[in-house]
Amino acid sequence: MKSSNLPIGIFDSGVGGLTVFKAIRKLLPQENLVYFGDLARVPYGMKSPRLIQTYSLQIAKYLIEKSKVKALVVACNTASSTSLEILKENFNLPILGVILPGVEEALRLTRNGRIGVIGTRTTIKTGAYQKALLERRKGIEVFAYPTPLLVPLVEEGWFENRIARLVVREYLAPFIQAGVDTLILGCTHYPLLKKIMGKEGKGIMLVDSSQAVAQKLKEILEEKDLKGGEGKEEFYLTDTPQNFSFLFRVLLGREPENVKLVKLEELL
Ligand code: DGL
Secondary structure, eight states, rough: GGGGGGOOEESSSSTTTHHHHHHHHHHHHTTTTEEEEEEETOTTTTTOOOHHHHHHHHHHHHHHHHHHSSEEEOOHHHHHHHHHHHHHHHHOOOEESHHHHHHHHHHHSSSSSSSEEEOOHHHHHHHHHHHHHHSSTOOOOEEEETTTTHHHHHHHTSSSSSHHHHHHHHHHHHHHOOOOOOOOEETTGGGHHHHHHHHHHHTTTTEEHHHHHHHHHHHHHHHTOOOOOOEEEEEESSSSSTTTHHHHHHHSOOOOEEEEEOGGGGGG
């Protein structure tokens, strides 16, 4: 197979990375995509960086050896913030995380230099977003807080009801108080709450990393002359809870095809 026709690997701890899958599919309709959801070991958001690094290395190896992916997108923010460096040290192909594209977009948007970040506990604790923002622009102020309840809300399909509204309001209050004008949605699930955050956020601009990463991927493929494919899709899941199909339908408006179960032993 021509190397440009090989698939792009996208991996996530579970279903949330489908927001990134959707953005990539929209921008690059021709590409062959392989999505890996580690549903057996989700959530990553409370786990230690060491454990997430082990999982990420296993999944990357699997996708590179089995599917011969030409590029790898780490769709999960928690995996990006803990494992991007170690993945780049171990594998020789374009590897893209979600942190930098989100950071660059936030720096482009902000007018007052006060930027907020929300994500899982581990993502915020690593300081990956905070460091990347401050390294790129001195003098800005960064406010970063974990918002763990947003993940189960999304997985329950509660995107707009009054419980979701209350939780979002509570979580956004410190950012509004701090006068941030730009908020990075540093978790795969949060783009599904964009509507309600837009209403509760009192004009704060929201950065959806999924769109930013799709754009970055397109640039890299063009630069390296790697564009190509027939729009094929495959899904590897380490377990099959119903919420994968549910979220797929919500986001893509169709059923996923070519869904395969991967036993955890195959990753070791
Ligand atoms: N995919 C994770 C992230 O973007 C959220 C879900 C989890 O905790 O595994 O950080």
